Amino acid sequence: MRKARFWGLLWTSFILELQGAPTSETKRTLTEGTHLMEKCPVSVNKYLYYRKAWQRLGDRGEIQTLVNTELTSGMNSKVQMGRYILDDMPREGIMYIHMSDLRLEDSGLYRCVIYQPPKAPIPLHQPIRLVVTRDPASHVDSIQNLAQSSTLPPVTTLPPVTTTTQGRTRASTRPVTQPMSTASLGVNPTHKTDTPRISTTSIITIVVCGILSKSLVFTLLLIATQRSFGS
Amino acid sequence: MALLCSLLAWALLALKGLKAEDEACCGTIVPRSEWGALPSTCARELEVPVPYVVVSHTAGSPCDTPALCLQQAQNVQHYHVRTLGYCDVAYNFLIGEDGLVYEGRGWKVKGDHSGPTWNPMSIGITFMGNYMKRVPPPRAIRAAQSLLACGVAQGILSPNYEVRGHRQVQQTQSPGDQLYEIIRKWPHHYEE
Numbered sequence: 001m002r003k004a005r006f007w008g009l010l011w012t013s014f015i016l017e018l019q020g021a022p023t024s025e026t027k028r029t030l031t032e033g034t035h036l037m038e039k040c041p042v043s044v045n046k047y048l049y050y051r052k053a054w055q056r057l058g059d060r061g062e063i064q065t066l067v068n069t070e071l072t073s074g075m076n077s078k079v080q081m082g083r084y085i086l087d088d089m090p091r092e093g094i095m096y097i098h099m100s101d102l103r104l105e106d107s108g109l110y111r112c113v114i115y116q117p118p119k120a121p122i123p124l125h126q127p128i129r130l131v132v133t134r135d136p137a138s139h140v141d142s143i144q145n146l147a148q149s150s151t152l153p154p155v156t157t158l159p160p161v162t163t164t165t166q167g168r169t170r171a172s173t174r175p176v177t178q179p180m181s182t183a184s185l186g187v188n189p190t191h192k193t194d195t196p197r198i199s200t201t202s203i204i205t206i207v208v209c210g211i212l213s214k215s216l217v218f219t220l221l222l223i224a225t226q227r228s229f230g231s
Numbered sequence: 232m233a234l235l236c237s238l239l240a241w242a243l244l245a246l247k248g249l250k251a252e253d254e255a256c257c258g259t260i261v262p263r264s265e266w267g268a269l270p271s272t273c274a275r276e277l278e279v280p281v282p283y284v285v286v287s288h289t290a291g292s293p294c295d296t297p298a299l300c301l302q303q304a305q306n307v308q309h310y311h312v313r314t315l316g317y318c319d320v321a322y323n324f325l326i327g328e329d330g331l332v333y334e335g336r337g338w339k340v341k342g343d344h345s346g347p348t349w350n351p352m353s354i355g356i357t358f359m360g361n362y363m364k365r366v367p368p369p370r371a372i373r374a375a376q377s378l379l380a381c382g383v384a385q386g387i388l389s390p391n392y393e394v395r396g397h398r399q400v401q402q403t404q405s406p407g408d409q410l411y412e413i414i415r416k417w418p419h420h421y422e423e
Contacts, residue, residue: 041283041395041400041421042423043395043399043400043422043423044398044399044400044401044402045396045398045399046399046422046423047423048402089348091401091402092346092347092348092349092400092401093348093349093395093399093400093401094348094349114423122423123423124423125421125423222233223233226232226233227233
């Protein structure tokens with residue numbers, strides 16, 4: 001009984017490994033100061049008369065609505081909130097998002113949604129992982145940059161949320177963004193400035209070991225099972 | 232016993248790495264010259280790989296033999312070129328109830344099937360007929376699916392391409408209630 005259960009578990013995990021994990025985010029990498037333009041298709045037959053929004057998703061699941069439309073007439077509308085523009089063309093089945101003058105602290109997870117407070121938003125497509133990288137042409141010392149930008153109040157760049165209504169996490173928008181931005185600041189500069197030179201052979205070795213290790217683990221588990229339960 | 236199992240494990244994992252889209256049977260498209268198409272004057276090309284496929288219906292007469300479908304393809308093109316003034320038949324491919332795919336603008340040329348937003352980023356395939364109350368026969372559905380698999384195999388359609396019904400991208404009844412319900416079940420269909 002115990003043996004059968006063990007085998008079952010082993011094969012289940014093996015098969016799951018075979019299927020692989022589907023990609024669940026679209027990645028966009030842009031240099032600071034540049035502009036993000038995102039196309040979000042929206043089904044005309046379902047959402048012609050619905051409002052839309054562009055939201056940022058925090059690390060702990062917090063949702064922040066950055067810009068949203070007001071119209072439910074099916075007509076085109078273009079809304080601007082600070083550095084964010086939402087250009088909605090409902091009868092064309094598409095909406096465009098523009099984020100201008102990208103900053104390092106803009107790095108994070110975003111998504112287009114059908115916006116229907118107080119009901120939960122409906123995500124359109126998979127979220128977008130935005131990675132804003134330091135401008136390589138910048139001459140300023142990178143350590144100085146880090147000190148400067150960490151003292152900047154990133155919250156002032158984020159617009160006040162207009163449709164506070166009965167939304168859940170609205171009151172916490174300002175305090176929320178600070179931990180997010182410092183976390184992202186912590187990741188980006190170290191990647192850029194402190195990465196040591198790794199030899200090609202080490203990289204190849206690590207990659208090959210990674211690929212082999214998965215199958216090796218299963219092989220070892222199989223052998224171990226055979227030994228412990230006898231066959 | 233343990234050795235056999237471990238060998239099996241290695242083999243399966245290796246196979247997983249090599250697995251690819253296999254249905255590359257691209258030979259069943261009726262070319263323009265065969266169905267008597269007027270020459271195209273279209274110039275705009277599509278950017279490859281194409282991320283979307285839009286499925287529509289002509290809302291016109293169906294055809295269930297190659298002879299009838301050949302005529303119908305000509306009719307559709309004549310209407311688009313002579314009456315609507317397009318550079319060619321609007322669609323990239325037409326599917327007949329005879330189970331054959333008719334080459335419209337093809338894989339490389341931008342169509343005029345779904346408006347200025349979607350035309351430059353999609354392949355437009357149409358089923359010849361009106362599918363509000365009827366469904367196309369299974370051989371027509373198969374022809375469409377094999378055409379799309381062919382598109383992926385040729386690297387023209389993105390492997391993660393998304394299918395949308397015409398009514399999802401424009402205000403229209405196309406591709407008809409019945410056909411729309413069918414394509415909603417296709418693996419590459421995207422609902423939102």
